[in-house]
Amino acid sequence: MSQAKQTAEKTEYNGSDNLAMMSHAVNYNGGLYKWVASDIDPGEAVLDFGAGNGEYANRFPLGSIDAAEIDPDLLPLIKQPVFTDISQLTKKYDLIYTINVLEHIEHHGEIVKELVTKLKPGGRIKVFVPARQEIFSNMDEHVGHYRRYDKQLVVKILEDAGLRVTNCQYYDFAGYFISLLYKWLGKDGRITKESVIFYDRVVFPVSRVFDKLTGGQIIGKNVIAEAVRP
Numbered sequence: 001m002s003q004a005k006q007t008a009e010k011t012e013y014n015g016s017d018n019l020a021m022m023s024h025a026v027n028y029n030g031g032l033y034k035w036v037a038s039d040i041d042p043g044e045a046v047l048d049f050g051a052g053n054g055e056y057a058n059r060f061p062l063g064s065i066d067a068a069e070i071d072p073d074l075l076p077l078i079k080q081p082v083f084t085d086i087s088q089l090t091k092k093y094d095l096i097y098t099i100n101v102l103e104h105i106e107h108h109g110e111i112v113k114e115l116v117t118k119l120k121p122g123g124r125i126k127v128f129v130p131a132r133q134e135i136f137s138n139m140d141e142h143v144g145h146y147r148r149y150d151k152q153l154v155v156k157i158l159e160d161a162g163l164r165v166t167n168c169q170y171y172d173f174a175g176y177f178i179s180l181l182y183k184w185l186g187k188d189g190r191i192t193k194e195s196v197i198f199y200d201r202v203v204f205p206v207s208r209v210f211d212k213l214t215g216g217q218i219i220g221k222n223v224i225a226e227a228v229r230p
Contacts, residue, residue: 016073018143019053021191025200031208033059035224036097036126044094049086049115050101054078066093086114093118097126102157103145112161119229125163127154131170131223137183142190154225163227169216171224174207175199179221 022029033056040046048057051067057080066089067082069075075082083089096115102108115125130140130148140148151168158165170176178199211220 016053016071018139018191019055019074021193021196023053023055024193024196025204027200027204029055032056032099032128035128036095036099039124040095045091045120047089047093047096047118048080049096049098050104051078051080051082054080056097056099086118089118091118092120093123094120095124095126097128099128100130102127102129103140103147103149104143106146108146109157109160112157112163116161116163116229121229123229125158125227125229127158127223127225127227128171129154129223131220132176132179135176135179135183135221137179138186138188139179139182139191142188149223151223151225154223158225158227162229164230165225165227168223168225169211170214170218170220170222171211171216172204172207172221173210173214173219174203175221176219178203 036056037060046060046065048065048067051057051069051074052071053074054067054077057065057067057078060080062079063081065080067078067080068084068086068089069078069082070084075084096119098115102111105111112125119125130145132150133148136145136148151170155165155168158168216224
């Protein structure tokens with residue numbers, strides 16, 4: 001959902017309109033925040049890498065986490081301490097999470113390796129990215145995606161960065177088929193408030209039931225993964 005920066009690379013992202021629309025996805029956003037925050041102990045250092053409009057970072061108590069973001073239009077929306085270059089970060093983190101960001105970065109493996117240097121030994125990384133290249137559509141083009149992922153690619157990126165993957169699975173079972181239909185219909189890549197609300201309230205809760213029934217091992221619109229720095 002956001003753009004991100006590493007010291008050697010800037011990535012242009014023009015999907016601010018989609019970010020605004022996705023703010024209406026109450027169940028989707030709430031579920032991802034719950035996933036991110038579920039195992040954070042009091043006092044742990046946390047970084048939201050590619051914080052976008054602050055959808056997730058702003059849910060934490062003020063000043064309790066850091067955020068990294070480079071879009072100047074989005075920076076005023078983030079209520080946490082925010083950095084525009086991760087080379088500015090001097091502390092080590094217990095948790096770094098990144099939601100819908102790596103797909104906007106051409107050299108995604110290099111940025112993950114750099115993030116690992118910001119982790120404490122035993123620190124965790126949580127990654128959420130769009131899944132399955134066969135459903136790459138005008139929407140991906142519109143928001144500046146380089147690619148979509150499968151589980152094997154996410155595991156490879158994390159392991160190549162020296163991390164031990166503890167969980168990797170597909171997420172949003174029904175979303176895969178909705179996205180496939182979206183591509184077949186040749187939609188222009190934009191989404192509406194009404195479509196987001198309908199999907200979030202009606203389809204997404206059912207989709208998550210199928211995620212649980214399949215264990216996230218069959219298909220989904222996204223890949224969700226967790227890894228630890230040894």
